[in-house]
Amino acid sequence: AGLAERQPEGAIAALVAALSDETSRVRDGALDALGGMGWTPDGPELSAALLIAREDWRGVARIGESAVPLLARVVAEVGLEKDSVIRRGGAHFALGAIGGEAAAAAVRSGLADAGAAARAEAARACGVLALTDAGTTLEALLDDPITLVRRCAASGLGLCGYKKATPRLEEVAETDDDPGVRQAAAEALAALGVTTILIKRLVDSDAVTRTSAAEALGGTDDVAAIDPLIGALGDSVSTVRAAAFASLEKLG
Numbered sequence: 001a002g003l004a005e006r007q008p009e010g011a012i013a014a015l016v017a018a019l020s021d022e023t024s025r026v027r028d029g030a031l032d033a034l035g036g037m038g039w040t041p042d043g044p045e046l047s048a049a050l051l052i053a054r055e056d057w058r059g060v061a062r063i064g065e066s067a068v069p070l071l072a073r074v075v076a077e078v079g080l081e082k083d084s085v086i087r088r089g090g091a092h093f094a095l096g097a098i099g100g101e102a103a104a105a106a107v108r109s110g111l112a113d114a115g116a117a118a119r120a121e122a123a124r125a126c127g128v129l130a131l132t133d134a135g136t137t138l139e140a141l142l143d144d145p146i147t148l149v150r151r152c153a154a155s156g157l158g159l160c161g162y163k164k165a166t167p168r169l170e171e172v173a174e175t176d177d178d179p180g181v182r183q184a185a186a187e188a189l190a191a192l193g194v195t196t197i198l199i200k201r202l203v204d205s206d207a208v209t210r211t212s213a214a215e216a217l218g219g220t221d222d223v224a225a226i227d228p229l230i231g232a233l234g235d236s237v238s239t240v241r242a243a244a245f246a247s248l249e250k251l252g
Contacts, residue, residue: 012039016046019053020070022077022084027053045070057090061097071095072106075122078114085115092118096125104129111137119144120152127159135162142172142185150176151184158188166192173197179209187216195222202228202244207237214240218247226251 018030031053041047048067051059052074060067074091077084092110095103107129110122123141126134139162141153154172157165166189173185174197186197198220201213214232217225229251232244 012037015039016049019049020073022079024083024087052091055087055090057094058097061094064098065100065102068095068098068100068102068106071098072102075106075110075113075118080115085113085117088113088115088118089121092121092125096121096128099129104131107131108134108137111141116144116146116149120146120148123149123152123156124159125156127156130160132160132162135160135165138162139165139168142168147178147181150178150181154181154184154188158184158191161192163192166194170194170197179206183209183212183216186213187219190216190220190222193222195220195225199225199228202232202240207235207240210235210237210240211243214243214247218243218250221251223251 012034015030015034018026019034021027021030031050034050041050044063044066048060048063048070051063052067052070060071071091071094075088075095077088079085088110092107095107107122107125108131110118111126111134113119113122119141123138126138135157138153138156138160141149142165144150144153150172154169157169169185169189169192173182173189176182176185186201189195190198195217198213198217201209202217204210204213210232214229217229226248229244229248233241233248235241235244
């Protein structure tokens with residue numbers, strides 16, 4: 001018999017329960033102990049517990065709905081240590097990939113997370129899950145003091161199709177202090193059918209901005225972008241030309 005099979009059942013159960021502890025040191029100790037015993041999970045719930053303890057969020061997502069209750073427990077944690085906040089963000093990523101009403105409810109709760117990285121990932125997941133009912137909260141997060149949160153809120157609004165945020169996104173695309181947030185807002189507007197800001201950026205003085213705009217226009221179906229993209233084929237910077245060419249191919 002394997003070492004795990006020779007252990008008292010209660011000891012194994014305690015270690016498995018420790019995989020879900022809020023403290024990383026406890027989880028790591030349980031992982032080491034169970035690994036040393038040769039323990040393997042039996043069933044999707046235990047597999048999810050193991051993968052969550054390892055912070056293998058893509059692996060957890062592949063398990064599907066069986067993992068949602070455990071992921072919901074993770075996002076309900078409140079620690080503000082960096083590893084705790086990042087762990088909640090990873091759980092939101094997995095919930096967004098899994099989907100379903102229970103996952104959506106957990107993701108919505110994350111929009112009020114005190115940890116910026118978790119709050120940002122919850123905003124992105126709201127977009128992935130097309131939670132238009134979270135649109136008002138996402139729009140409010142465009143004023144968040146943390147750049148990453150504002151960027152993910154803008155992306156989330158575009159992904160979920162919340163058109164009521166169009167005026168605010170137009171303002172953010174022009175006035176936010178961070179170029180990444182401005183670009184995210186412009187791309188969100190394009191997803192909502194408003195490509196004028198991206199088209200204008202094809203002639204921006206910054207080559208990175210022109211390249212990003214050209215790339216983003218390829219993800220739209222706006223024929224009004226074709227002529228400006230053709231113009232961008234004559235840009236002095238090769239990355240802009242390449243992005244414009246690729247987007248023109250997508251637009252047909």
